Structures are given as C-alpha cells and as structure tokens.
Amino acid sequence: MNKYQTHEGSKSEAKTEAILKGAMKEFLAGGYAATSMDKVAKAAGVSKATVYSHFGDKESLFNVVIHDLARDKFQTVMGLDRPQSLNEDPKKVLSGMATRMLDNVKRDRQFQDFIRIIIGESGRFPELAKAYVNNLAKPAIETLTKYFESHPELELEDPAATVRVMMGTLVYFVMLQEMMHGKDIVPLSSDRLVNTLTELITNNKS
Amino acid sequence: MNKYQTHEGSKSEAKTEAILKGAMKEFLAGGYAATSMDKVAKAAGVSKATVYSHFGDKESLFNVVIHDLARDKFQTVMGLDRPQSLNEDPKKVLSGMATRMLDNVKRDRQFQDFIRIIIGESGRFPELAKAYVNNLAKPAIETLTKYFESHPELELEDPAATVRVMMGTLVYFVMLQEMMHGKDIVPLSSDRLVNTLTELITNNKS
C-alpha cells in the first residue's frame, strides 16, 4: 500500500484516464468504503481486472484520485486570482476576494464532495488529509497572508491569524449552509457575511 | 427506513443500551459503510439477531445513534455556559468564551469523530446533517447572537453575522489543525487566533 505513482507509462493511456474518471465519480459520490471496484469498473467502462492491472488495489486507486483532486482544485478555492489592481481600496479588494471565493466554492459541487470525502476519511486516511492541507489550505493561507502583509494600511496586528479568521468564516459558512443543508434552518445571506467580515477586518483600529 | 423511535418499551433495556453504546463506538470509528452489524454486535456483546430485533435494520440504528449524539453533544460546543458575570469586560468575556469552546472541542475526541461522520455522511444522509444543524449549530448560534445583542457596547452592526465569523473561525481552526492533521503543516497557536478574533470584534469602531 501507499506506492501510488502518478500514472503508468505502459498499458493503455485512454483506459487509465477512463478508470480515473470513473473512480473519481464513484469515490466522490460514496466515499471509500461504500465504493466497490465493480462500480468503478462499470463507471469506467472497463473490466474489474483492468482496474486492478492499472492501479494495484483499491487503496492505491483511492490515493491517486484524491491526490489528483487536491492538486487540481486549488483554482476553485482561490479563483484565477486575477492579478487585480493592487492599488484599489482594500475594503473593496477584500470583499471582492471573499465574494469570489464563496461563489467559486458554492458553484463547484464536485469541490464540496471532495471536502466531504477528505473530512469523512481523515480518520482512516490521515495522509490524504495532509495532502489537502499541503496542496490547498496551505497555499491559500500563504497567498492571503502575503496580501495582508503587503498592505500595512490595514493595520493588522497579526496578519497570519487574521487570515484564519477570514478562511474559517468562509469555509464554515459554505459547510453549514450548503453541505449540511442548513440554508433553510439558519438562513443568512452571503452579502451580510462578507460585509461583516470585511468591516471587522478593515475597521480594526485600536 | 426512517422510522426510528427513541427507544423500545419492550425487550431488554440493558441490551438496548449496550447495543447503542457499541454501535456508537463503531460508527464513530468507521462511519456508516465501513461499520458492519457483526462489529456492532461484537462491540455490544450480543448476537447479531438481537441487534436487528431491537433496531430493525442498519440504517435505523445509525439514525438513532446520530440523533442521540446530536442531542447530547451540545454541552461540548457550548460548555456548561456557566452564567458568568455578565457585567465583565466584554473583551475578557469574549476571549474566555472562545478559549473555552476551543478547549472543549479539542479535548473531546468523540465530538471530533461525530463531526467527521456528520460531514462525511451528509451527502447520503441529509436528514442527519439537518439534525446536527437543528440540535447543535442553531442553538449555539442563537445563544451567541443573544449575547451579542444584549451588549450594545460592542457596537456590532450585524450581531447575527458576527456570530458566524466567530463560530466559523473556531470550528475551522479545530478542523484544520486537529482533525485534518494540519498542526505541523500550518502551525498557529490557539492564543493568537483567539486574541486576533477578539480584537477584531471588540475594536470594530467605525
């Protein structure tokens, strides 16, 4: 276990991609334990033996799928991060960033399924959770921290900790409202959340 | 499916409790799909037929376990919420509350497993996610909102939204550092987080 290579050089490249695509669909929908290799094979349009021939065993296939997702989903959380005019009003830049991150994540159902799996399997697959932290959370945190540090007019006492406040606020909001179906139970508009968050950070004058 | 009664009046009350305890242990450790009724029976010290006799099927048993947990874990997230001197310095009250919530959740591994399961299974068991929102998230949000609203000296423009900032900050911190094993990858002390959060909320002067 745990010897996932990126891909294979031999064997059919087309089938490899088909298996990865089918496995991704099934794992995202059902998690690890509820996904059988028969389902994966059927979703990929190949035989079960071919799946094993390409990826060894179920756990290795799961590893490859999750690592691929962790690498590819960075743009969803950070957006294209268009090199927007850095000299704009910080308040507008901040609320713009927050709104864009919120919209990106809300729109990308596959990303929500990915987060679900990562958290759900983080007990039995701690290495996968770490891959998420390294490839997604850490870059996002560092990018935001650099932005905060390069804007001394925000007068932030602790930019790195402020980033956690912002990330936590946004992530938990999507989790509670969308993924855990809290939208109708504890309703709150994205605008109110983003505005409040922005005001708290930019009005931080002591 | 979906006809979980609280308990049974007939049958052995002692065995019912043993089954619930064993099922809770196994479901929390492995999630729904990876937990077999054989494991539950063994953990409870009864036969598999007895488990079925008491709870009908696997899904009903899972429902009862999760609902019980959602009802009982309120104190973990809110603490005993000791009716602390309401006339204290809001800054101290706020950081005290945040610190206590953080410590409670970090200490209670069972609660972390519970959150893991809720999120992990929220796709296939949306009703269970809603039970979490109704029994845990909503009361916590409302309690905090009332506190914020009863302290006009905080000068919060939107207390309800500010509560989400605070909850999200704390919840995501525990998730990233503890549950997803990010402690060594993106380290940050609880004190810095709590201090920053408290300053942002209390220094919100426009």
Next chain:
DNA sequence: GTCTATACATCGATAGAC
C-alpha cells in the same frame, strides 16, 4: 427475547484464455 445457524448478495482480488 436471545441465541446459533444459515441464506443469499456482494465484496476485493486473481487465474487463465485470448
């Protein structure tokens, strides 16, 4: 009510033909 024994489906993984 609780047990043992078992029915029947599906699981992960592999052997062997092509």
Next chain:
DNA sequence: GTCTATCGATGTATAGAC
C-alpha cells in the same frame, strides 16, 4: 493488455430452536 469466470471472505438480514 484486457477480458470472463471464479475464489474465499464478508456483508445484511432472517429462520427456527430455546
């Protein structure tokens, strides 16, 4: 390299003795 066929283990659920 890819398939069909199959193995042994394990899954949910139940029948029937006590």
